[in-house]
Amino acid sequence: MTLRSVEPSKKKLWYAAIKPPMYSVAVMPIWVGSAVAFAETRSLNLLVFFTFLISAILILAWENLSNDVFDSETGVDVNKANSVVNLTGNKSLIFWISNAFLVAGLSGILAIALMQGDFTVIGLVLACCAIGYIYQGPPFRLSYQGLGEPLCFVAFGPLAFSAAYYSQTKAWSGTNLAASIGVGIATSLILFCSHFNQVEDDAAIGKKSPVVRLGAKRSAQLLPWICGSFYALTILFVILKLFPVWTLLSLLSFPVAKRLCHTIGSQYHQPHKLLRCRLIAVELHFWFGLLFGLGFLFL
Numbered sequence: 549m550t551l552r553s554v555e556p557s558k559k560k561l562w563y564a565a566i567k568p569p570m571y572s573v574a575v576m577p578i579w580v581g582s583a584v585a586f587a588e589t590r591s592l593n594l595l596v597f598f599t600f601l602i603s604a605i606l607i608l609a610w611e612n613l614s615n616d617v618f619d620s621e622t623g624v625d626v627n628k629a630n631s632v633v634n635l636t637g638n639k640s641l642i643f644w645i646s647n648a649f650l651v652a653g654l655s656g657i658l659a660i661a662l663m664q665g666d667f668t669v670i671g672l673v674l675a676c677c678a679i680g681y682i683y684q685g686p687p688f689r690l691s692y693q694g695l696g697e698p699l700c701f702v703a704f705g706p707l708a709f710s711a712a713y714y715s716q717t718k719a720w721s722g723t724n725l726a727a728s729i730g731v732g733i734a735t736s737l738i739l740f741c742s743h744f745n746q747v748e749d750d751a752a753i754g755k756k757s758p759v760v761r762l763g764a765k766r767s768a769q770l771l772p773w774i775c776g777s778f779y780a781l782t783i784l785f786v787i788l789k790l791f792p793v794w795t796l797l798s799l800l801s802f803p804v805a806k807r808l809c810h811t812i813g814s815q816y817h818q819p820h821k822l823l824r825c826r827l828i829a830v831e832l833h834f835w836f837g838l839l840f841g842l843g844f845l846f847l
Contacts, residue, residue: 571609576731576841581716586716586844597715599656603673616632617639617643621639654677675703676703676708704735709725710724730782730840738830743757771809775809800835804831811825
């Protein structure tokens with residue numbers, strides 16, 4: 549094997565480890581929550597918006613890297629070539645880099661709180677961070693009990709949306725809370741889909757992910773219902789006049805949902821072929837969230 553053939557492979561592993569597409573998970577609550585705030589107030593503080601956006605990305609980097617560290621301690625990532633810890637062989641370094649990202653991200657949120665003269669936003673974000681820690685960190689490791697998806701929903705749904713909306717308005721909104729449900733489900737779907745290709749490794753070390761608990765076949769059969777739920781909720785809230793009709797633009801992401809369900813539904817019994825299914829779930833989350841948020845700007 550030549551050096552030329554090794555280097556692209558290494559680059560692919562680093563790309564998979566850093567997971568650039570995954571950062572849409574941090575972006576969408578800020579994007580949609582701020583879009584709802586703009587729809588209701590016709591005002592948007594761009595400094596607050598971009599400060600929050602960068603801070604959210606930094607905080608998600610902390611969560612991703614610290615999760616790699618915590619997983620390296622349980623052995624669940626022993627066969628995961630695209631683990632940052634496995635790639636560097638330096639768990640301590642990754643741990644401290646992750647903490648630096650956390651401090652930087654929280655500093656941005658603190659700056660917003662100081663600008664507002666109100667610490668509600670940083671309280672909400674700290675609650676998100678606490679969920680991010682108990683999700684994977686010792687001694688809790690609640691994701692190992694199959695609780696990762698509901699924790700993900702709360703953190704990237706109602707809590708993150710409330711923080712984004714409050715950062716713009718210093719108020720609360722029922723419409724914003726309703727909007728958080730669909731995006732929260734779509735975010736949790738990414739985590740759900742990530743279990744299919746590692747179901748055997750998870751089961752081997754006692755990690756009771758939903759796919760381990762339900763089995764790959766039943767989990768694959770559940771997938772269309774999960775995808776259908778956030779489309780159905782969008783239609784329902786449009787009918788109830790809680791969302792503007794333009795939020796139905798989010799239905800244009802349906803072909804991606806169909807591709808995701810088909811990919812996993814036809815290959816659930818071949819986990820080695822489902823390594824990229826999480827990326828399809830990220831693509832679905834991105835397009836659903838982007839189009840959904842745009843719907844609020846067309847009022």
